């Protein structure tokens with residue numbers, strides 16, 4: 445029977461500490477502020493942005509939302525980011541993805557000032573992560589690393605298999621795990637004989653967005669299972685990539701969905717906003 449990694453509880457503890465740090469900053473005259481840009485009306489994005497706003501409120505971080513029409517021109521999106529870069533009252537800037545496909549998201553991420561890039565998507569910050577230098581680490585991989593730390597799961601010499609190679613989860617996770625001395629394998633939709641890699645994993649991290657895809661025949665006995673997937677069914681239920689009930693007895697640790705990686709992602713975003721306010725404060 446696996447031990448459940450309680451992301452909800454851990455995230456709450458992190459938020460409480462961040463609230464204290466936020467109060468300290470305010471006492472020094474710094475009012476932490478996050479600006480969030482959303483383009484269009486993507487339903488899931490609206491839920492994510494609402495959650496981020498709620499958690500900002502809880503911690504005492506000011507939240508400023510920029511809702512842009514889906515037909516906005518690239519030039520105007522870039523000009524808004526430049527304006528926010530120059531605004532000294534704003535410490536963190538986040539561009540909620542996805543954005544309409546006619547817009548160039550890479551140019552937008554590259555325009556966000558590296559000092560305000562609380563999502564860690566600016567190429568400079570991505571590069572710093574590769575070099576194992578202090579930087580803003582993108583929030584989902586960062587949250588997963590904090591979970592390992594909290595549950596004393598040492599990655600040294602472990603075989604970590606990551607499913608999914610997106611820029612926001614899979615790719616930064618490679619570096620995070622490598623920086624902790626793991627041997628990392630990354631799989632994607634073109635990977636042949638996927639089970640060969642999942643069965644070899646001491647730690648399996650799935651971020652593919654396929655409901656209950658991982659079953660007990662795909663994992664090693666005693667493996668640590670991290671489920672990043674958020675899959676919404678038509679009846680509103682949320683499931684992960686892992687068939688939790690099926691895998692539970694074979695794993696040593698497992699993250700649930702909901703209540704696992706999700707709350708940690710938001711907590712680490714808040715961590716990055718507070719970090720952006722003062723380079724002197726430890727994170």
Ligand code: NDP
Nearest residue numbers: 608609610613632633634651652653672673674705706709
């Ligand atoms: P993307 O759609 O950007 O990437 C999905 C990745 O999974 C791709 O690399 C794709 O391969 C790979 N993939 C798809 N099907 C398979 C398969 N059958 N076998 C192996 N690999 C496969 O997704 P994201 O990274 O943005 O998100 C992944 C999941 O994580 C989603 O469910 C999302 O909602 C969730 N998520 C959760 C967060 C949280 O806080 N809990 C935060 C961010 C995301 P290829 O590259 O070849 O197409």
